[in-house]
Amino acid sequence: MSDLTNLTELTIKEAARLLRLRSFSAAELVTAHAERIERLDRRVKAFLRFTPELWEKQAEEADRRIARGDLGPLVGIPMAVKDVLCVRGVETTAGSRILSGFRPPYTGTAVSRLFAAGAVMLGVTNCDEFAMGSSTENSGYHPTHNPWDLDRVPGGSSGGSAAAVAAGEAMIALGTDTGGSIRQPAALCGVVGMKPTYGRVSRYGLIAFASSLDQIGPFTRSVEDAAIVLDAMAGHDPLDATSSNRPNDVLRDFDAGVKGLRLGVPREYYDVEGIEPGVKTAIDMAIKALREAGAEIVDVTLPHTDYGLAAYYIIAPAECSSNLARFDGVRYGLCQDAQNITEAYERTRRKGFGTEVRRRVMLGTYALSSGYYDAYYLKAQKVRTLIKRDFDAAFEKCDAIISATSPTVAFPLGSRTQNPLSMYLCDVLTLGGNLAGLPGISVPCGMTDEVLPVGLQVLAPQWREDVALRVARAYEVTSGVKAGVAPIE
Amino acid sequence: MIGMEVHVQPTTRSKMFCGCAVGQLGDPPNSNVCEICLGMPGVLPVINKAAVEACLKTALALSCEIPRHTKFDRKNYMYPDLPKGYQISQYDLPMSLNGFLELDGRRVRIRRVHLEEDTGKLIHAGDKLHKSWESFVDLNRAGVPLMEIVSEPDLGSADEARDYAVALRTMLRTIGASEAEMEKGQLRAEPNISLRRAGSKELGVKTELKNINSFRALHRAILYEVTRQTEVLESGGAVVQETRGWSEAEGRTFSQRSKEFAEDYRYFPEPDLPPLEIDAAWIEQLRSALPELPGARRGRLVSQHRLPAADAVLIAADRELADLFEAAVAAGAEPKPVANWIIGEVAPSGKIPTPEHLADLVKLVTGGSITRDQGREVLVESVETGRLPSDIVREHGFAQLSDESALQVEVEAVIAANPRAVEDYRAGKKQALGALMADLKKRAPQANPRIASELLLRLLG
Numbered sequence: 001m002s003d004l005t006n007l008t009e010l011t012i013k014e015a016a017r018l019l020r021l022r023s024f025s026a027a028e029l030v031t032a033h034a035e036r037i038e039r040l041d042r043r044v045k046a047f048l049r050f051t052p053e054l055w056e057k058q059a060e061e062a063d064r065r066i067a068r069g070d071l072g073p074l075v076g077i078p079m080a081v082k083d084v085l086c087v088r089g090v091e092t093t094a095g096s097r098i099l100s101g102f103r104p105p106y107t108g109t110a111v112s113r114l115f116a117a118g119a120v121m122l123g124v125t126n127c128d129e130f131a132m133g134s135s136t137e138n139s140g141y142h143p144t145h146n147p148w149d150l151d152r153v154p155g156g157s158s159g160g161s162a163a164a165v166a167a168g169e170a171m172i173a174l175g176t177d178t179g180g181s182i183r184q185p186a187a188l189c190g191v192v193g194m195k196p197t198y199g200r201v202s203r204y205g206l207i208a209f210a211s212s213l214d215q216i217g218p219f220t221r222s223v224e225d226a227a228i229v230l231d232a233m234a235g236h237d238p239l240d241a242t243s244s245n246r247p248n249d250v251l252r253d254f255d256a257g258v259k260g261l262r263l264g265v266p267r268e269y270y271d272v273e274g275i276e277p278g279v280k281t282a283i284d285m286a287i288k289a290l291r292e293a294g295a296e297i298v299d300v301t302l303p304h305t306d307y308g309l310a311a312y313y314i315i316a317p318a319e320c321s322s323n324l325a326r327f328d329g330v331r332y333g334l335c336q337d338a339q340n341i342t343e344a345y346e347r348t349r350r351k352g353f354g355t356e357v358r359r360r361v362m363l364g365t366y367a368l369s370s371g372y373y374d375a376y377y378l379k380a381q382k383v384r385t386l387i388k389r390d391f392d393a394a395f396e397k398c399d400a401i402i403s404a405t406s407p408t409v410a411f412p413l414g415s416r417t418q419n420p421l422s423m424y425l426c427d428v429l430t431l432g433g434n435l436a437g438l439p440g441i442s443v444p445c446g447m448t449d450e451v452l453p454v455g456l457q458v459l460a461p462q463w464r465e466d467v468a469l470r471v472a473r474a475y476e477v478t479s480g481v482k483a484g485v486a487p488i489e
Numbered sequence: 490m491i492g493m494e495v496h497v498q499p500t501t502r503s504k505m506f507c508g509c510a511v512g513q514l515g516d517p518p519n520s521n522v523c524e525i526c527l528g529m530p531g532v533l534p535v536i537n538k539a540a541v542e543a544c545l546k547t548a549l550a551l552s553c554e555i556p557r558h559t560k561f562d563r564k565n566y567m568y569p570d571l572p573k574g575y576q577i578s579q580y581d582l583p584m585s586l587n588g589f590l591e592l593d594g595r596r597v598r599i600r601r602v603h604l605e606e607d608t609g610k611l612i613h614a615g616d617k618l619h620k621s622w623e624s625f626v627d628l629n630r631a632g633v634p635l636m637e638i639v640s641e642p643d644l645g646s647a648d649e650a651r652d653y654a655v656a657l658r659t660m661l662r663t664i665g666a667s668e669a670e671m672e673k674g675q676l677r678a679e680p681n682i683s684l685r686r687a688g689s690k691e692l693g694v695k696t697e698l699k700n701i702n703s704f705r706a707l708h709r710a711i712l713y714e715v716t717r718q719t720e721v722l723e724s725g726g727a728v729v730q731e732t733r734g735w736s737e738a739e740g741r742t743f744s745q746r747s748k749e750f751a752e753d754y755r756y757f758p759e760p761d762l763p764p765l766e767i768d769a770a771w772i773e774q775l776r777s778a779l780p781e782l783p784g785a786r787r788g789r790l791v792s793q794h795r796l797p798a799a800d801a802v803l804i805a806a807d808r809e810l811a812d813l814f815e816a817a818v819a820a821g822a823e824p825k826p827v828a829n830w831i832i833g834e835v836a837p838s839g840k841i842p843t844p845e846h847l848a849d850l851v852k853l854v855t856g857g858s859i860t861r862d863q864g865r866e867v868l869v870e871s872v873e874t875g876r877l878p879s880d881i882v883r884e885h886g887f888a889q890l891s892d893e894s895a896l897q898v899e900v901e902a903v904i905a906a907n908p909r910a911v912e913d914y915r916a917g918k919k920q921a922l923g924a925l926m927a928d929l930k931k932r933a934p935q936a937n938p939r940i941a942s943e944l945l946l947r948l949l950g
Binding site: 084085086092094099102104105106108203204205206207208210211212238239240241242318319321322324325326327328330331332341345365368369370373377 | 524527528529530531532533534535536563565567568569572573574575626753755756757760761762763
C-alpha cells in the first residue's frame with residue numbers, strides 16, 4: 001500500500017489481515033504512525049515520550065513472526081501506553097514531576113502480555129497526574145487537546161491515550177480507569193474505551209492511584225478491537241493477589257446481538273443533573289436503535305447514586321494518600337536537599353506534586369485520621385456496599401445497564417480547572433461501576449450539533465465483559481455509528 | 490507488671506510479600522531486594538504461604554483462637570527505612586488471639602499473634618544520629634516476615650520476663666516455626682513495664698523498651714527500668730508514657746519517643762490483598778502435625794519416666810536433649826541416671842552422643858564396670874570418634890576392677906603404705922578413711938569404689 005495515511009485509520013482487525021497479505025509490513029505500519037505523530041502531535045500533544053528504539057525492534061520482530069506465519073491478531077499493531085504503566089527502561093512518570101526521569105526496572109503484566117502478543121510500543125501518553133482528573137489538564141507536563149476540537153479537553157485522566165487513538169496516532173492505547181478515566185475520555189474523543197471487571201486484568205506495574213478501584217483497559221476504534229486487546233491482557237497473574245483466575249471468556253457470544261436481552265435504563269443516570277440536551281438526544285437515539293434491534297428496554301433504579309460521588313471522593317483519596325507515600329525522594333524520582341528528613345519530604349513533595357494531587361493526599365489523610373475514620377472512610381465503605389447492592393438489584397431486572405458515559409461533551413480547556421467540584425462531577429455516571437467493580441464500555445453514539453462526540457456506556461454484572469461487549473457490538477453494527485479518526489488535518 | 494511484645498522471624502526461604510531471599514546478617518547492603526520490597530511504583534504484594542503457616546503453627550502452639558477471617562492492614566508512616574511509606578501489618582482482625590504460654594505451671598496470657606513485614610535499616614555516618622552528616626539505607630530486611638506475639642501484662646519480674654522469652658524461644662524451635670536466634674535479630678523482645686501498688690489491681694503508666702538484643706539485656710533493662718520508675722514515683726514524680734531505648738554500653742534506658750508525639754498510623758485495610766479465609770481443614774492438618782510441646786513433654790517426663798520436676802524442666806526445654814533422653818531410655822538405660830548424664834555432662838559440653846552410645850555408657854557406669862570419672866572420659870572419646878563406649882572401655886582396659894581377689898592385693902598395699910592413717914582410723918578417727926581411699930584411687934584408678942571401700946573397712950577390722 002503506497003498511501004501511508006490510510007494505514008493510520010485501520011482497525012486492528014483490518015490491519016492484521018493486511019499484514020498477513022503482505023500489503024505492508026509491521027515496520028511500514030509503525031512508520032506510518034510515527035509520521036502521523038510527527039505531523040500532528042505538536043497540536044494534539046497526546047504523547048509525553050516516544051520509544052523509537054523499542055518500536056524498531058518490536059516491528060522487526062513482528063515482521064519475523066508474520067513471515068513465520070504467526071496469526072496472532074496483535075502482531076505488529078502500534079500501541080500507545082498511558083504514563084502510569086511501567087515499562088522497563090522507559091521513563092514512566094504518572095504525569096508527575098515527582099517521577100521525572102524515573103525508568104522502571106521492570107515491565108508490568110498487562111504491557112508484557114501485549115508485548116508477547118506482538119504489539120509495538122510507540123510511546124507514552126499524557127494523563128492527569130497520578131490519574132487524578134477528568135481533563136488531562138492536571139498533567140505535570142502539558143495539557144492534551146481533543147482531536148475533534150483542539151480548544152477542548154480530551155477528558156481524563158487517560159486523555160492522552162484517548163486522543164492518540166482518536167487522532168490516528170495509535171491503533172491501540174492503554175488507559176486506566178479508577179472512576180471513569182477510560183470511559184469518559186473515550187466518550188469525549190469518540191473512540192471505544194473499556195474498563196474490565198476489577199480483578200480481570202493484573203494491576204502489576206500500574207502506578208496505583210486507588211488500589212481497590214484501578215483497572216487497566218484499552219482504547220480502540222472498534223468494539224471488536226477492544227475485545228481483542230482485553231482478551232490478550234486478561235487473566236490471573238501470580239503477581240497480583242487481586243487478579244482473578246476465572247476463565248477468560250470475554251469473547252463468548254460476541255456477535256449474538258441484543259435480541260432477547262433486557263437493557264436497563266437507570267432513571268438516576270438518564271436524568272442526571274447537568275446532562276446536556278445534545279447528549280440526551282444521542283442517548284435517546286441509541287436506546288431507540290437498541291430497541292429496534294430487539295432489546296427489551298426496562299426501567300431500573302440505582303437509589304444510592306447521589307451518595308456515590310461523595311463515597312468515591314473519600315475512598316479514592318484515602319487509598320491515594322497511602323499509595324503516594326512512597327514518593328519521598330529517597331530511592332527514585334525528584335529529591336530536594338534539606339537540613340533533615342522531614343524537611344526533605346516536605347520540599348520534595350511540595351515541588352513534585354501538583355495542586356490536585358496535594359489536595360487529594362490531604363483529603364485522604366484526613367479521612368483516615370484517628371477520630372475521623374469512622375465518620376468518613378468507614379461510612380464511605382458502607383455506602384460502597386449499598387451501591388453494589390443497587391447494581392445487584394438492578395441486574396435482577398436486566399442483563400446490562402445503558403446510559404450516557406459523560407453528562408457533557410468535551411468542554412473548553414481551562415473551563416473547569418478553577419472549580420474542582422465541577423471537575424469531579426464529570427465522573428458521576430462512571431464511578432459507580434468502579435465502586436461496584438463492574439465491567440463497563442463506552443462506545444461512540446453520534447455527535448452533537450457542534451460535532452462533538454457522545455459516548456454510550458454499557459455496564460454489565462461482574463465478570464460479564466462478554467455481555468457488555470455483545471451489547472456494544474450490537475449497537476455499533478445496528479446504528480452504523482463507527483469510531484473514526486478525527487478530521488484533524 | 491510486664492507485658493511482652495516479641496517479634497519473631499518465621500523460618501521461610503523468601504520474604505513476606507515478594508520472592509527475595511530473606512538473606513542473612515552480613516549480606517552486602519541491598520543485595521536481597523527487588524522492585525517489590527524496594528517499594529517501586531506499580532508493584533503489588535503477594536502473601537507468603539510459608540509465613541502464614543508458621544504463624545498459624547505458633548498460634549496453635551500457644552492455644553490461640555484462630556478466626557476464620559483475617560486480613561492485612563496498612564500502618565502508615567513515613568521513614569526512610571520503610572520503602573512504601575506504610576508497613577503491611579494486621580490491625581483489627583489478626584491471625585490469632587487469646588492464647589497462653591505455660592511458664593512454671595502458670596499461664597501467661599497471649600493477647601494476639603499476627604503477621605507483618607520488617608523494615609529496612611539505616612546506617613548513619615558519624616558517632617551520633619543528630620551529628621551524622623550522611624545516612625544510608627539498607628533494605629535487605631525490608632519485607633522480611635515477622636510474627637508479632639503480644640502478651641498481657643502477666644509477668645511479675647525481670648526473671649519471669651526472661652524465662653518467658655526463653656520458653657517462647659524453646660517453643661518456636663520445637664515446632665520449627667523459627668530459629669529464634671536473638672543475636673541474628675530473629676527474635677526481638679520489647680517489654681512494657683508498669684508499676685502497681687502492693688495490693689492494688691490498677692497498673693501505673695507504662696513505658697516500652699526497645700533495642701534489646703539478648704536475654705541478659707532483657708533482664709538488665711527491666712531491672713533498670715523498674716528501679717527508675719520506682720525512684721520517679723517515690724520522689725513524687727509521674728512516669729511518662731513513652732518508648733525508651735536500652736543502652737547496653739551505659740546500662741540504662743533513655744527516652745526515645747513520648748506519647749504526645751505518637752504517630753497517627755491511619756490504619757486501613759490493605760486493598761492490594763484480599764481478606765484471607767483460613768480453611769478449617771488446614772488448621773486441623775497443622776494442629777495434628779505439631780510436635781509435642783515443651784509443657785506437655787515436661788509433664789510426661791515426670792509422669793512416665795518418674796523424673797524429678799527440676800530435671801524435667803531442664804530436659805524438656807531443649808527438644809534435642811529431650812529426644813536424646815527418651816531414645817536413650819528406650820535403648821534400655823535407666824531414666825534418672827540418663828537424666829543426670831544429660832544435665833551434668835551432655836548439656837554443658839554441647840557435645841551430643843547418639844542415644845545408643847549414651848545408653849551404653851550409662852549402663853557401663855550403673856553396672857559398675859567403670860567409674861563415673863572414667864565414664865566422662867569415655868563419653869568425650871565416644872562423641873569425638875563415634876565409637877561405642879563398650880568398645881572404648883575394652884580397648885583402654887578401663888574396665889573397673891570389681892574382682893575382690895585382685896582388689897584385695899591393692900587394698901593390702903594401701904594399708905601397708907599408710908601405717909599412720911590406719912592407726913588413726915583404728916583409734917576412732919573415721920575421717921582417716923578418706924586418705925586411704927584417695928591413695929587407693931591413685932594406685933588403682935579403675936577400682937570399683939563401692940567394693941573397694943567395703944574391702945578396706947573389712948580389712949581394717
